[in-house]
Amino acid sequence: METALVNLKAKDNQNAEHLKNALLHLKKLSQDEMGMVHYEVFQSKEDPLIYYVRESWSSQDMLNRHLEQPHLQKFVRDTQEWLTAPFTSTLLREVF
Numbered sequence: 220m221e222t223a224l225v226n227l228k229a230k231d232n233q234n235a236e237h238l239k240n241a242l243l244h245l246k247k248l249s250q251d252e253m254g255m256v257h258y259e260v261f262q263s264k265e266d267p268l269i270y271y272v273r274e275s276w277s278s279q280d281m282l283n284r285h286l287e288q289p290h291l292q293k294f295v296r297d298t299q300e301w302l303t304a305p306f307t308s309t310l311l312r313e314v315f
Contacts, residue, residue: 223311255276
């Protein structure tokens with residue numbers, strides 16, 4: 220399984236609302252993709268401009284397919300104007 224943690228920070232409250240709506244829409248579309256295991260959207264309690272997405276895919280191939288989806292590419296283009304900087308994504312390894 221491949222898990223990624225995505226970190227996004229909006230420029231202001233208006234852009235945070237746009238970002239939240241886009242993230243929830245992306246979650247809905249991503250849930251229909253083959254290989255999706257978990258997809259969760261979080262907002263920071265300390266800074267409401269910061270959002271996190273934790274997503275897990277059954278394999279690296281399924282994650283790669285997700286990254287190529289038109290709806291994800293649209294999300295990346297749309298959010299460029301809403302964010303303080305490009306979002307970051309970190310692959311996680313579960314600790315046993």
